[in-house]
Amino acid sequence: MEKYLITGGAGFIGSNLADKLIEEGKEVLIIDNLSSGKKENINKKTSFFNLDICDFEKILPVFRDVDYVFHLAAIPRVPVSILDPIGTSKTNILGTINVFKAASDNNVKRVVFASSSSVYGNQSRLPLREDMIPDPISPYGLQKLAGEKFAWLFFKLYGTSIVSLRYFNVYGPRINPDSEYSSVLGKFLKQKAKGEPLTVFGSGEQTRGFCYISDIVQANLKAMKSSELKGGEVINAGSEDSNSVNFLAELVGGEVKYLEKREGDIEHSKADISQAKELLGWHPEVSFEEGVKRTVEWFSQRSQ
Numbered sequence: 001m002e003k004y005l006i007t008g009g010a011g012f013i014g015s016n017l018a019d020k021l022i023e024e025g026k027e028v029l030i031i032d033n034l035s036s037g038k039k040e041n042i043n044k045k046t047s048f049f050n051l052d053i054c055d056f057e058k059i060l061p062v063f064r065d066v067d068y069v070f071h072l073a074a075i076p077r078v079p080v081s082i083l084d085p086i087g088t089s090k091t092n093i094l095g096t097i098n099v100f101k102a103a104s105d106n107n108v109k110r111v112v113f114a115s116s117s118s119v120y121g122n123q124s125r126l127p128l129r130e131d132m133i134p135d136p137i138s139p140y141g142l143q144k145l146a147g148e149k150f151a152w153l154f155f156k157l158y159g160t161s162i163v164s165l166r167y168f169n170v171y172g173p174r175i176n177p178d179s180e181y182s183s184v185l186g187k188f189l190k191q192k193a194k195g196e197p198l199t200v201f202g203s204g205e206q207t208r209g210f211c212y213i214s215d216i217v218q219a220n221l222k223a224m225k226s227s228e229l230k231g232g233e234v235i236n237a238g239s240e241d242s243n244s245v246n247f248l249a250e251l252v253g254g255e256v257k258y259l260e261k262r263e264g265d266i267e268h269s270k271a272d273i274s275q276a277k278e279l280l281g282w283h284p285e286v287s288f289e290e291g292v293k294r295t296v297e298w299f300s301q302r303s304q
């Protein structure tokens with residue numbers, strides 16, 4: 001049976017990916033230190049290892065006989081990386097190198113690495129294409145860029161096939177609503193449930209190429225198996241249609257409170273996905289309105 005390992009498999013995206021693989025009858029191992037992941041997200045049919053990716057010696061044996069690795073473990077969130085550039089770099093850069101080295105030492109067939117659209121920073125043109133020169137404006141963006149570069153190096157030096165997907169603002173069921181640094185929809189859902197106004201940073205006219213969770217899961221599965229890829233490639237996984245924070249607030253509904261623009265935020269992001277279409281045969285299938293509706297429904301069931 002094909003053996004998969006997901007780092008960050010207790011998190012929002014990793015746990016949805018784990019569920020899908022289990023549904024397909026695969027063997028799934030999970031490494032997660034539950035820093036932002038949750039125990040209740042972990043599929044019971046997986047084998048769970050409560051480990052930190054910063055501890056190379058401990059994670060190494062878990063990679064034995066693994067065929068495929070999805071590397072999603074990270075300290076996510078742009079604002080957190082601005083507050084703690086050292087701690088986030090340890091996990092997001094050194095932890096990533098540990099995962100790549102453990103995968104390489106165990107001759108896995110491929111690693112798919114969760115990178116981020118934040119590597120682009122503010123570009124003068126949209127949509128964002130993979131051949132643009134990255135210009136991160138947050139430690140988080142720079143950390144993900146370092147991961148991409150190491151992915152390429154591991155392919156060149158050791159022949160390990162590591163492919164990077166640049167996720168664009170993923171949302172959907174299991175999005176974290178509970179932290180001050182939760183992503184925008186998570187925060188809006190919580191605020192609405194508490195009867196508080198939705199906090200919009202800046203004008204709210206900033207846009208994002210929001211991508212629904214089931215679509216990002218598919219992009220990962222396709223990147224893992226695509227014969228068009230060798231190693232070191234970087235591919236956008238996001239939406240060609242961008243939507244503003246104001247529109248999201250309108251879909252969620254309720255009063256809005258405008259606050260100062262957030263440091264490290266880019267204005268606009270929208271994905272060019274011609275590479276994903278060509279190399280993965282992938283494009284998003286769930287519209288923004290539909291995806292937000294499904295997430296709102298999930299949240300209301302969860303909070304009952």
Ligand code: UD1
Nearest residue numbers: 076077078116117118169183184187199200201206262269
């Ligand atoms: C960023 C990255 C994304 C990455 C993610 C991981 C960019 C463009 N995107 O998302 O690729 O995967 O971090 O952490 O850098 N907002 C409000 N009110 C709130 C919260 C947020 O108005 O209460 C606004 C933000 O100012 C921002 C937008 O909503 O303009 C999206 O913010 P957020 O959900 O935090 O994600 P990004 O920082 O865009």
